[in-house]
Amino acid sequence: MRLRRLLLPATAVAFLTLAAPAVSQTPMDDPLDARDGRRLDRMEKVVRELRAIVYQGRDTGKPVVVQPAETDYQIQEMTRRVNDLEQSLTRLNGQIESLTHDLDQARRAGEAAQAQNKALTDRLTVLEQRAAQAEQPPAAMSDAAAPPPAAAGPSAAEAFAQARKLMLTGDYDTAERAWEDYVSRFGDSPKAPEARYWLGKTLAVRGAHADAAAAYIGAIRGWPQTSWAPDALVDLSRELVALKKPAAACQMLAEFDRRYPKAMPAAKSRAVAVRGQAKCA
Incomplete structure (x- = not known):
């Protein structure tokens, strides 16, 4: 009996020894679920980054710049880009408003120029009509009231030469009457435009600016x-x-540059002077 009791523990030991491999081969449930596994992976990634930062500081001796986590950094970068885009849009809106304002001003200036051009055309038309009316001979008088025929006057060439001579001598009053007589008698002659030019000069001398402008x-x-x-x-x-x-x-001075680009230097100098008096743009 004593021997059986002594052998029993040995037998139990042997049984446990033989059963141990079987027990050790039985798979155990993983205590970490999938979420804990991801957390562990992130912790390992952080540890690796910290280790790289420590080695970088140790090897280079430079200050270590710790970047934020990848997701936070991307969010900050996207926020910065959005802010840049908003600033760019603000600048573009300002430029568009400025261009719109400039276009409005240009349109108003164009409309004003057109109106002014029309007014000038109307004035020139009126002046031409007045000049044409002044060139028309007076209505013929009846035979009963008609004066006796006057003696034949000088020819067109002689009248032109006489009026020009009066101007050269400085007798502008007499020259004015001579030019008026020439325009009245020989208004259709080839020299009539030039006669009106000299008539305008005599009128300008005595300050008859409106009549001088009509003659010009x-x-x-x-x-x-x-x-x-x-x-x-x-x-x-x-x-x-x-x-x-x-x-x-x-x-008119703009027409001067367009109509007479080959004008004499003296005429161009006078045009510049008058342009300054008129304060042309």
Whole structure:
């Protein structure tokens, strides 16, 4: 009996020894679920990053810049880009508003220029009509009241030469009457435009600016390509300045540059002077 009791523990030991491998081979449930596994992976990633930071500081001796977590950094980067886009949009809106304002001003300036051009055209038409009416001969009188026929006067060439001679001597009053007589008698002759040009000069001498402007308009009608035509256009612009019409003068001077690009230097210098008086842009 005692031997059985002594052998029993040995037998139990042997049984446990033989059963141990079987027990150790039995799989155990993993105490970590999937969420804990991800947390563990993140902790390991943080540990690796900290280790890299420590090694970087130790090896380089430079200050270690710790970047935020990847997700936070991306959010901050996206926020910065959104702010940049908002600032760019704000600048673009400001530029668009400025361009719209400039376009409105340009449109208003164009409308004002068109209105001013129409007004100038109307004034020139009225002046031309007045000049045409002045050139018309008076109505014929009845035979009973008609005076006796006068003696034949000088020819067109002689009348032109006489009026020009009076101007050269400085007798502008007599020259004015001579030019008026020439225009009245020989208004359709080839020299009539030039006669009106010289008539405008005599009228300008005594300050008859409106009449002088009308004479110059008659002289440059059709924009003749003669030696005196650029000077006539400059003189017309000067008379318009005297009549307080600087805008009209500036438009005439613009025509001067376009119609007479090969004008003499003296005429161009006078045009520059009158442009300054009119304060042309």
